[in-house]
Amino acid sequence: MKMLAVYPFSNQENRIQPLFKFLHKELPGLFSEVLFINEMSHDQSLHVINLEIERLTVPSRIMESPNRSSSFSAAIEYANSRDFEFVTFIHEGWEDTIVEIINIIKSFEYKNYDLVIGVRSTRDYSFGAFFDFTTKMIYSLMSKKKCYEVKCDSINILKVSSLNHIKLSSLIKLNSNFFLIVLYSFLKNKKEILYTDLDNGLNSSSYVKLNTKRFLNSIKCLFTYKTYEIQD
Helix, strand or coil, rough: CCCEEEECCCHHHHHHHHHHHHHHHHHHHHEEEEEEEECCCCCCCCHHHHHCCCCCCCCCCEEECCCHHHHHHHHHHHHHHCCCCEEEEEECCHHHHHHHHHHHHHHHHHHHCEEECCCCCCCCCCCCHHHHHHHHHHHHHHCCCCCCCCCCCEEECCCCCCHHCCCHHHHHHCCCHHHHHHHHHHHHCCEEEEEEECCCCCCCCCCHHHHHHHHHHHHHHHHHHHHHHCCC
């Protein structure tokens, strides 16, 4: 299976070197190529990437992007143009689920699914946990299929061909988290989704401000995406 690893980053200089420790160890047998996407970083992230990338043993390249939705679209177009069958997106919360995801890749379990989601569950009782729970319930009700994760901000494996029913050219107009749109579309269209361990307990709830923003963005994605579907 030909798989592309994509790492979009924005001001993540402290997380890059720990990630490369995993990449140097696991990369040769897992991925055919690595795509790094710089999202307007103004710290030393790009400098650190350039230092580390020279040591990689597989082909790699760096792209520029203004935001995460543009990164997602650019990565899918890149994968399509080079006949990659799967794309692994590595987001900022990769530390919580990387061991599970690597095991899923090594066992080829991902081949049976359109989307693998690294779930970052929390046992905390907070506003953040409440927002997550509420958003999952809304997704489940609208898609009529159980949803276990809406953040989609750790590691995800996506089958490229399963995106054929989604018009990226229209959705790129939305400055939103593309994985929220993909997740809703996949649930609605009854695609095969694999969620990782739901009780890993590794993710603590973040600030109320951040979770409120995530919650509102999730709702916006759902209803705006439905509008785009009708217009198309």
